[in-house]
Amino acid sequence: MAELSVNHLLGIKELTRDDIELIFETADHFKEVINRPIKKVPSLRDFTIANLFFENSTRTRTSFELAQKRLSADVVNFSSSTSSVKKGETLIDTANNILAMKVDMVVMRHASVGAPHFLSKYVDANILNAGDGTHEHPTQALLDSYSIRERLGQVEGKKVCIFGDILHSRVALSNIFALQKQGAEVMVCGPNSLLPKYIQDLGVKVELDVKKALEWCDVANILRIQLERQGGDISYFPSLREYSQYFGINKELLDSLDKEIVLMHPGPINRGIEVTTDVIDSENGIVLDQVENGVAVRMAVLYLLAQKRKGLSLG
Numbered sequence: 335m336a337e338l339s340v341n342h343l344l345g346i347k348e349l350t351r352d353d354i355e356l357i358f359e360t361a362d363h364f365k366e367v368i369n370r371p372i373k374k375v376p377s378l379r380d381f382t383i384a385n386l387f388f389e390n391s392t393r394t395r396t397s398f399e400l401a402q403k404r405l406s407a408d409v410v411n412f413s414s415s416t417s418s419v420k421k422g423e424t425l426i427d428t429a430n431n432i433l434a435m436k437v438d439m440v441v442m443r444h445a446s447v448g449a450p451h452f453l454s455k456y457v458d459a460n461i462l463n464a465g466d467g468t469h470e471h472p473t474q475a476l477l478d479s480y481s482i483r484e485r486l487g488q489v490e491g492k493k494v495c496i497f498g499d500i501l502h503s504r505v506a507l508s509n510i511f512a513l514q515k516q517g518a519e520v521m522v523c524g525p526n527s528l529l530p531k532y533i534q535d536l537g538v539k540v541e542l543d544v545k546k547a548l549e550w551c552d553v554a555n556i557l558r559i560q561l562e563r564q565g566g567d568i569s570y571f572p573s574l575r576e577y578s579q580y581f582g583i584n585k586e587l588l589d590s591l592d593k594e595i596v597l598m599h600p601g602p603i604n605r606g607i608e609v610t611t612d613v614i615d616s617e618n619g620i621v622l623d624q625v626e627n628g629v630a631v632r633m634a635v636l637y638l639l640a641q642k643r644k645g646l647s648l649g
């Protein structure tokens with residue numbers, strides 16, 4: 335029986351290509367399940383999962399919770415804004431108190447790079463990274479690649495350009511690792527000030543001209559400007575208006591190409607800044623497919639980690 339090479343989902347960096355393919359094959363099964371009239375399976379009936387979100391989330395948190403409930407797990411939700419973290423409790427104390435209640439898995443989003451890696455060393459539960467600072471967001475990259483595979487048949491050989499605020503993006507880094515492991519070519523495009531200095535070391539192409547990048551790619555993954563990670567100030571470019579003018583993707587740009595490209599966005603979308611509404615809501619946009627696939631992909635990851643822990647079988 336095929337199983338993951340890892341006990342935790344800390345990042346895409348730690349996964350093998352076989353792991354990614356196994357996750358996708360398992361997600362295919364769960365996608366069929368969640369489109370049935372009865373969307374629930376008993377696979378994780380004996381599992382308790384804690385969702386620890388120390389940062390805001392709409393999609394990831396809802397998607398994980400739905401995935402856990404579709405698998406029949408018991409779910410406990412924790413939000414730092416209403417917890418004793420506000421009274422000064424440490425991460426390890428918070429986690430250990432939750433684990434004392436016999437939790438098998440922890441899904442964690444945290445503003446600090448490496449927080450889930452730290453937790454995985456000190457607690458006896460499977461840890462799933464739901465985003466750690468500017469580092470990785472592995473389930474987002476998995477659902478992104480799964481959605482490309484669904485729309486274009488395969489990821490291998492495709493040209494994917496990631497547009498926007500690469501410097502502050504955990505989605506970008508996880509996508510770069512995931513796409514390269516599957517044999518895609520990766521480009522990044524954005525203002526120089528929003529590209530990390532080490533970007534060339536990751537083996538990606540770099541393009542500062544949006545039109546040239548669009549001409550090159552089969553898939554455009556458009557990221558938002560992450561003002562909350564820029565200290566709330568616009569200090570990396572003169573104004574949002576100027577950013578939109580030089581780096582925003584609009585219909586005029588797409589109409590100037592002699593081909594169609596797939597348009598993705600991890601959300602939340604800043605409509606009219608990084609992309610216009612007519613473009614992202616067009617039939618080439620797959621944003622809601624990404625969200626739907628997120629549930630199936632997260633079910634697959636939870637299931638496969640649980641399988642490794644307790645020897646389940648899909649049946």
Ligand code: CP
Nearest residue numbers: 391392393394600601
């Ligand atoms: N894509 C994503 O991580 O969205 P949320 O911040 O809403 O979870």
